[in-house]
Amino acid sequence: xxxxxxxxxxxxxxxxxxxxxxxxxxxxxxxxxxxxxxxxxxxxxxxxxxxxxxxxxxxxxxxxxxxxxxxxxxxxxxxxxxxxxxxxxxxxxxxxxxxxxxxxxxxxxxxxxxxxxxxxxxxxxxxxxxxxxxxxxxxxxxxxxxxxxxxxxxxxxxxxxxxxxxxxxxxxxxxxxxxxxxxxxxxxxxxxxxxxxxxxxxxxxxxxxxxxxxxxxxxxxxxxxxxxxxxxxxxxxxxxxxxxxxxxxxxxxxxxxxxxxxxxxxxxxxxxxxxxxxxxxxxxxxxxxxxxxxxxxxxxxxxxxxxxxxxxxxxxxxxxxxxxxxxxxxxxxxxxxxxxxxxxxxxxxxxxxxxxxxxxxxxxxxx
Amino acid sequence: xxxxxxxxxxxxxxxxxxxxxxxxxxxxxxxxxxxxxxxxxxxxxxxxxxxxxxxxxxxxxxxxxxxxxxxxxxxxxxxxxxxxxxxxxxxxxxxxxxxxxxxxxxxxxxxxxxxxxxxxxxxxxxxxxxxxxxxxxxxxxxxxxxxxxxxxxxxxxxxxxxxxxxxxxxxxxxxxxxxxxxxxxxxxxxxxxxxxxxxxxxxxxxxxxxxxxxxxxxxxxxxxxxxxxxxxxxxxxxxxxxxxxxxxxxxxxxxxxxxxxxxxxxxxxxxxxxxxxxxxxxxxxxxxxxxxxx
Numbered sequence: 001x002x003x004x005x006x007x008x009x010x011x012x013x014x015x016x017x018x019x020x021x022x023x024x025x026x027x028x029x030x031x032x033x034x035x036x037x038x039x040x041x042x043x044x045x046x047x048x049x050x051x052x053x054x055x056x057x058x059x060x061x062x063x064x065x066x067x068x069x070x071x072x073x074x075x076x077x078x079x080x081x082x083x084x085x086x087x088x089x090x091x092x093x094x095x096x097x098x099x100x101x102x103x104x105x106x107x108x109x110x111x112x113x114x115x116x117x118x119x120x121x122x123x124x125x126x127x128x129x130x131x132x133x134x135x136x137x138x139x140x141x142x143x144x145x146x147x148x149x150x151x152x153x154x155x156x157x158x159x160x161x162x163x164x165x166x167x168x169x170x171x172x173x174x175x176x177x178x179x180x181x182x183x184x185x186x187x188x189x190x191x192x193x194x195x196x197x198x199x200x201x202x203x204x205x206x207x208x209x210x211x212x213x214x215x216x217x218x219x220x221x222x223x224x225x226x227x228x229x230x231x232x233x234x235x236x237x238x239x240x241x242x243x244x245x246x247x248x249x250x251x252x253x254x255x256x257x258x259x260x261x262x263x264x265x266x267x268x269x270x271x272x273x274x275x276x277x278x279x280x281x282x283x284x285x286x287x288x289x290x291x292x293x294x295x296x297x298x299x300x301x302x303x304x305x306x307x308x309x310x311x312x313x314x315x316x317x318x319x320x321x322x323x324x325x326x327x328x329x330x331x332x333x334x335x336x337x338x339x340x341x342x343x344x345x346x347x348x349x350x351x352x353x354x355x356x357x358x359x360x361x362x363x364x365x366x367x
Numbered sequence: 368x369x370x371x372x373x374x375x376x377x378x379x380x381x382x383x384x385x386x387x388x389x390x391x392x393x394x395x396x397x398x399x400x401x402x403x404x405x406x407x408x409x410x411x412x413x414x415x416x417x418x419x420x421x422x423x424x425x426x427x428x429x430x431x432x433x434x435x436x437x438x439x440x441x442x443x444x445x446x447x448x449x450x451x452x453x454x455x456x457x458x459x460x461x462x463x464x465x466x467x468x469x470x471x472x473x474x475x476x477x478x479x480x481x482x483x484x485x486x487x488x489x490x491x492x493x494x495x496x497x498x499x500x501x502x503x504x505x506x507x508x509x510x511x512x513x514x515x516x517x518x519x520x521x522x523x524x525x526x527x528x529x530x531x532x533x534x535x536x537x538x539x540x541x542x543x544x545x546x547x548x549x550x551x552x553x554x555x556x557x558x559x560x561x562x563x564x565x566x567x568x569x570x571x572x573x574x575x576x577x578x579x580x581x582x583x584x585x586x587x588x589x590x591x592x593x594x595x596x597x598x599x600x601x602x603x604x605x606x607x608x609x610x611x612x613x614x615x616x617x618x619x620x621x622x623x624x625x626x627x628x629x630x631x632x633x634x635x636x637x638x639x640x641x642x643x644x645x646x647x648x649x650x651x652x653x654x655x656x657x658x659x660x661x
Contacts, residue, residue, distance in 0.1 A: 008446045076411065083407040084373060184402035184577045187505050313503055323575050326412030327492070333414060333444050336618050337437045337474045337633055341536035341555040343619065344601050349530060 023068050037061040046251075046280025047071060051321065052078030053181070053200050055250050055279055072202075076322045083181070090177045092235040092244050096228065096254045096277075097154050103281075104228040106155045108258060112226075114152030119229065120281070155226035156256045156273060165258060165271040187313050194296055194312060198289045199277060201319030207284060209309040210291030218295045218307030222274060225258035229281050253278050255286035259294050264302055272301060376423040376456040382406055386424035386579070390570060393581035398543025399511070400494050405577040415448055416574030418471050418490035422452065425486060425570070426469060431459045433467035438475035438616065438633035445473070462636050474537075476558040478615045478637040481567035483584065489552045491573035494580065496540045496550040516548045519591065527596055536601065542589045543582055556590065557600045557616045563588040607632045608650040610641035 024031070038045050038061040048060040052075045060078060067073035103119025106112050159165040171177075171192075178192040185193065198206060213219060232252055235244040255276035263269035274294025276286030295309040308314055318324060374380065389403035408416040426432065432452055436445035440462040448471060449460050461467050464477040473490040481487060497507045500518050510516070519540055526534040539556035543549045551562060552571060562569060562582060569582040582588060592598040606613045608629040615637055617630040629650060632638035 008441050008443045009450075012443060012446060076407075079407040080409045084377075084379065086379070181406075182404050184404050186402065313505060317504075322407065323412045326414060326416075327575055328413075329411060330413030330492070333473075334437045334442050335474070335553075337555055337616070338537040338553045340603075340617070340619055340633075341557070341601065344603060345534060345536040349534070352531065 023066075032065060034058055034061040034065065037064050043281060044069075044071065046278070046282050047203060047285070048074045048078055049280060050278040050282050050285060051075045051200055051202065052082065054078050054082045072321045072325050076325070079322055087182070089236065089238075091247065092237055093171070094232045094234060094250075094252070096232055096252065097152075097157065099152070099228055099230040099232050099252070099254075100249075101152050101228055101230040103230070104152060104226065105224075106226045107224040108155060108226075109158075112155055112158065114150050115148065121283075152228070154228075154256065156258065159225070159258065159271060163270065166261070166273060168273065185316065187316075188299070189312060189316060191293075191297070191300075194316065195275065195277070195289075195293060197316045197319055198292055201289070202321035202324070203282075203285045203288065205319050205321070205324075206288035206292050209295070209315060210288035212307065213291050213295045213309045218298070218305070218310040220259050220294055220303075222257040222259050222291060222294065224287065225256045225273075227253065227255045227283055227287065229253040229283070251280050253280065253282045253286045255283070255290045257287070257290040257294055261301060272297070373455055375428070376426045376452065376458075377409075378406065378420065378423045382420075383424045386420055389579045390421065390424065390581065393570070393579050394568070394583050396547075397582055397586050398547030398549040398580060400573075400578040400580045402577055403579050405574045408574065410447070410451070412575035413492060414444060415471070415473060415490040417572030417576075417579070418473070418488050418574075419448060419451070419572075420574055421488045421570050421572035421579060422469060422471050423456075425488075426452065426456055426458060428456075428458065430468045431461050431466055433461050433464065433470045433636075434472075435470065435475060435477070435634075435636075436473040437618070438477075439635040441635060463640075464634075464636050474553050474555075475616070475633060476554055476561045478612075478632070478634045479640075480561070481565060483566045485567035487565075487567050487569045489554075489569065489571045491550070491552045491571045491576075491578070493538075494550055494571065494573040494576050494578040496538075496548050511547060514546065516542075519548060523591060523593070527593070532596065533592070533598075539598075540591050542591060544586050545589075548591075549580065549582075549588075555601065555616060556598075557602050559588075559590045559598070560600065603630050605630045606648060607638060607641075608648040610638045610646045611648040612638070612641055612646070 038057045041064065044064055045057055045060045048063055048071060049055050049057065052060060052063070054060070059081065060074070063074035063077040064071070066077060101114070101117060103121060104114065104117045106116065156165055156168070160167060178190060178196065180193050180196055185197075189197070230251065231249045233249045234247045236247050237244045257274035257276070259272045259274055261270055261272040272294065274290035276289035276293065278285045278289070292309055292315060295307070296312050296315060298305040298310040299312075305311060378386070385404060389401045393399065393401045405417065405420060408419055410416060410419065422432070432449065434440065434445045434449040436442040439445065440449075452458055453460055464470065464479040465482070467485065469486045469488060470477065471488040471490065476487065495504070495507050497510060497519060500522055501507050501510070510518070523533050523535070526532065535556065537555045538550055538553040539559055541549050541551055541559060541562065551559060564585055564587065565582070566584055568584055571580045573579070590598040603617045603619065605617065607615060607617060609631050612632055615632045615634060618633045620629050620631060621627070622629055
């Protein structure tokens with residue numbers, strides 16, 4: 001006798017219990033702490049904060065631990081928590097020009113006011129596995145010097161003074177900030193929403209799209225005008241107080257790409273901008289984002305939009321890894337019912353095919 | 368670290384209000400896809416977040432909730448969603464179709480006819496019936512606005528020209544209230560006639576695609592067809608092996624690797640009610656006892 005499948009509830013509970021056990025791994029190995037993740041896997045934490053859209057190192061570290069190091073799962077955990085938080089308002093725009101810079105490079109000028117600062121970077125390291133790091137390695141203290149008093153103006157602002165680059169659009173300070181987590185997205189989307197979408201977008205997806213523009217799919221030759229990483233202050237204008245209150249500071253990476261623009265009948269040729277911004281030190285992400293941002297401006301700049309990276313509906317609809325992974329992985333869910341429908345149809349089609357062939361064979365035999 | 372606290376039925380009241388507005392608009396324009404600001408839910412997109420948000424927005428403390436997936440109350444995702452609302456809303460849950468006030472479903476419409484006052488909430492993966500013919504949302508919204516549905520008729524016609532009949536087995540397109548082309552979610556086309564003139568309110572939630580649409584009670588829902596190729600239902604031609612029903616949609620159960628299979632009701636509640644009422648199938652050797660392992 002056949003009994004319909006039961007006991008799913010037990011199975012789920014036991015599966016989760018087993019997952020918790022596997023997550024812990026060998027219990028003789030010390031448990032990893034949130035501080036260890038936050039301090040020693042800092043770039044992973046930065047990515048989870050950026051794509052999770054929530055600046056909280058501790059929660060991001062918890063998410064990474066809970067997700068067993070699966071970054072997209074960690075991002076999902078942070079997003080689901082973020083969705084339940086009340087919204088008090090938007091901060092004042094952060095001034096990245098006043099950033100407390102820890103790293104700042106420009107590939108367009110040999111030297112810039114405030115200087116080139118390499119800072120902590122993988123660049124120019126030789127990618128040789130370092131056995132010393134396996135255990136117990138104590139690195140040397142970093143070199144120190146007196147902080148420079150020189151301002152570090154944004155390279156694009158320097159270009160802007162001569163009108164060589166398009167001016168950065170000034171937002172209307174009274175206009176509400178677009179937020180695609182609060183309002184459903186519709187196309188065509190304004191640049192603020194596009195940038196929000198890209199900032200939350202999957203690093204790998206943006207990397208591939210940005211790369212595709214470099215290889216000729218929507219080519220628009222970029223220069224890394226500037227990449228800067230450091231701390232900026234965040235201020236919030238509380239209505240009852242009447243002035244901006246500092247909330248604290250956050251780490252940001254900003255990338256400004258400088259791109260060609262041939263000009264049009266109404267506009268003189270000038271450089272154009274592609275913009276990338278992310279929490280923490282996220283250089284690959286911001287560079288990719290800036291490339292894709294510029295590619296998505298094709299319509300606005302009157303360029304032909306033919307490549308995937310220039311297609312805003314394509315890019316924005318598929319950039320979110322929480323959405324992508326959900327829908328790809330939902331194929332794990334039972335589909336017995338629609339599969340059964342499809343089976344029925346396929347059997348019918350095959351039967352009709354066989355009958356038709358038989359009829360043809362019989363006819364041929366008769367001839 | 369702040370321990371998170373959650374509102375009744377998980378969503379905050381502001382979000383619920385936003386979703387209810389979308390639902391009201393959807394009811395006012397039957398079959399029209401209303402964009403809404405879908406939230407990230409604690410289950411993945413594609414696993415019923417649209418249905419869960421709709422259910423969360425309409426659920427009250429006195430509601431009795433039933434959740435089915437593939438017709439069954441006992442599939443893993445149905446259990447998971449039922450537990451979610453049991454935990455976050457503390458509402459009563461049931462497996463009985465008639466006792467439920469809200470039924471959330473994935474891929475099936477219950478066999479027992481629904482009654483006035485009930486709400487059937489569908490989980491929808493791709494709300495746009497024209498999506499596989501035209502991938503761009505900007506285009507399909509225009510086509511809906513102009514009721515320009517020729518493309519779908521051509522697709523169905525091409526099926527007939529090629530196969531002799533319409534080759535769509537599930538997510539079979541319908542016209543709602545003689546206006547909007549609508550995707551019924553991937554239910555088998557066997558279920559399509561149940562949507563027509565239904566006494567219950569039917570709500571459709573697509574979380575990832577951020578759309579809500581509705582069929583108000585007693586609304587005309589017509590499956591697309593042609594005069595000379597009328598719409599037909601499909602069910603495997605056999606009685607249920609457990610309850611003997613010859614009018615229910617069947618699951619195919621593979622019993623061995625030598626071609627052995629049997630067919631049983633996909634709607635487990637329907638099947639159990641019939642068995643309790645004394646109906647038998649070929650496999651339901653009563654009284655219940657374990658099959659001897661040979």
